[in-house]
Amino acid sequence: MRFKRGVAVTAIALTSVLSVVGCAKDSASSDNGSGNQNGAAAGCQTVDKPAAAEGKTSTTETAADVDGSKLKVxxxxxxxxxxxxxxxxxxxxxxxxxxxxxxxxxxxxxxxxxxxxxxxxxxxxxxxxxxxxxxxxxxxxxxxxxxxxxxxxxxxxxxxxxxxxxxxxxxxxxxxxxGFAEHEGSFLVGVIAALKSESCNIGFVGGVNVPLIQKFQAGFEQGVKAVAPDATIESRYITEAGDLTGFTDAPKGQVTAKGLIDGGADVIYHAAGASGKGVFAAAHEAGVMAIGVDSDQYNQETVAEFKDVIISSMLKRVDVAVYDYISAVAANDLASLPPVFDLKVDGVGYSTTGGKIDAETQEWVESYKQQIIDGKVTVEDSPTGS
Missing domain, CATH: 3.40.50.2300 (Response regulator)
Incomplete structure (x- = not known):
């Protein structure tokens, strides 16, 4: 009765533990596909690669014989x-x-x-x-x-x-x-940001400063710090609680992102709804990298002009939740729904569309993903100090 998911990739078992590239590498030896013009800041302290997710395979669920033809959704x-x-x-x-x-x-x-x-x-x-x-x-x-x-x-x-x-x-x-475990998916793209950054200066743009969006911020910051403890992270919000225009104001999103870029950020993650288009525009103009949210934004026509800078998106599978809910209603079985759509049920994740996530980076991300699923890594759902 679950949403049809694509066939999952079996994680590659690693035989050695290597030091992270990305924050520590110099620009002359890397090609991140983003056209980054900032140059590198060498010496960002990084950790060792986590153990691989040995033999980890996600299962693919298909829809059961559920008839929704009588529903009026x-x-x-x-x-x-x-x-x-x-x-x-x-x-x-x-x-x-x-x-x-x-x-x-x-x-x-x-x-x-x-x-x-x-x-x-x-x-x-x-x-x-x-x-x-x-x-x-x-x-x-x-x-x-x-x-x-x-x-x-x-x-x-x-x-x-x-x-x-x-x-x-x-x-x-x-x-x-x-509900969703947005902080878990955001942790994974935080790992990507740390691996791809050359300046070790990374930014987050939230649409509205409310607890829900703080979950994205918290997980992202923790993911960055898990890989690069000395990285600089700056988080900014377009509007404060009560003003929901922060989700629909692309020009303000662009101004907010530009402020982070001017401060040295070379990777920016947004959780700002339609305002994210402005974040992508700022990244495109400056030649830095950006990470989308919710949908696989590399494939979204409305931001196609900026796909050169989109290296990944945090996938919040609202599509899965909506589909599964409709299916459960049709089957009269709401008890089948998970209490939260988290990594364990593919309720959140990350995209690799566009070819900017190399095999080495994906191995890192999959290793952390499995550790979260296994309970070896706990992702906080509120920013440090909040």
Whole structure:
């Protein structure tokens, strides 16, 4: 009943422990494919490569015989909607997969999108519209819907609701919160950033300074420090809590990223929704590297002009969660859903599209990935000192 995943790669067993390249290498001996013009800062202290994930193989799950043809699915997007090249697009992909694999009829689905800085009443009105029109289940994308969903779900007890990233006290039984281990996936791209940086100066751009986005920051910083303890990491937010435009303001994203680049950062990871396009633009202009988020942003048409600098993306498999939720509703088996979509269930991960992640780097990342899955490495979900 799970989302069809691609065939996983078996990790290569290593016979030796080598010192990390990347932060310690000089620019004359490396080609990271990004056109980095910053030059290298030699001498960044690094650790030894972790032991390989011996014999580790991820399993590929296929969809069971679940019939979703009778479902009338409603999807309430966060600001940015379908086409944001990030969070919302990943949710849309989950619905598209349900249409393709479960028999959900496209004409029986409806998508509505939030506007900037809207009220709780506006969110409730959108959800109530979907419920009144008979949509069931209704999936809301983003933590901002949490309170609205709880309120509306109480009015429609026979309709099932889900909130991606949501949480609220007093939720009725017809509400499911779909949560992710964003910090685990961010740890992995932090490893990539440390291995690919030549200046050992690395940046993070968050859209809005809220606990959810701090999870991305925390995992990323820990991943960088696991590989290069002496690396410099600077994290900045586009807006503070309460101002959600930080997820939709590409020009501010570009300004924020430029500030990090001007400070010496040569790899920047963003968790900023549609504002990430501005982060990519700043990286492209400066000739430094960038890491995307949520979807495989190298393949997103809306940021195609910047794909030369995108070395990886932290994959937050909202598509998997949305698909699995719809499938579970169709099978009347919500208990089959995992409590959190983490590395163990491929709920988060990283992309290698574009060929900028070499075999050596991937061995490092897969080794840390397995250590996290095995519980040998614990990734914190809040930044140090917060």
């Amino acid at each position: 409603g999807l309430a997007f966060d600001i940015g909607g379908r086409g944001d090249a990030s969070f919302n697009d990943s949710a849309a992909a989950g619905l598209d997969e349900a249409i393709a694999q479960l028999g959900v009829k496209k004409e029986n689905t409806k998508e509505l999108t939030a506007s900037d800085q809207e009220s709780e009443d506006a969110k409730q009105t959108r959800l109530r519209q979907l419920a009144t029109e008979g949509h069931n289940p209704i999936v809301s994308v983003g933590f901002a819907y949490s309170e609205a969903v709880v309120a509306v779900a109480k009015q429609f007890p026979n309709i099932k609701f889900a909130v991606v990233d949501g949480f609220a006290e007093g939720a009725p039984e017809n509400v499911t919160f779909l």
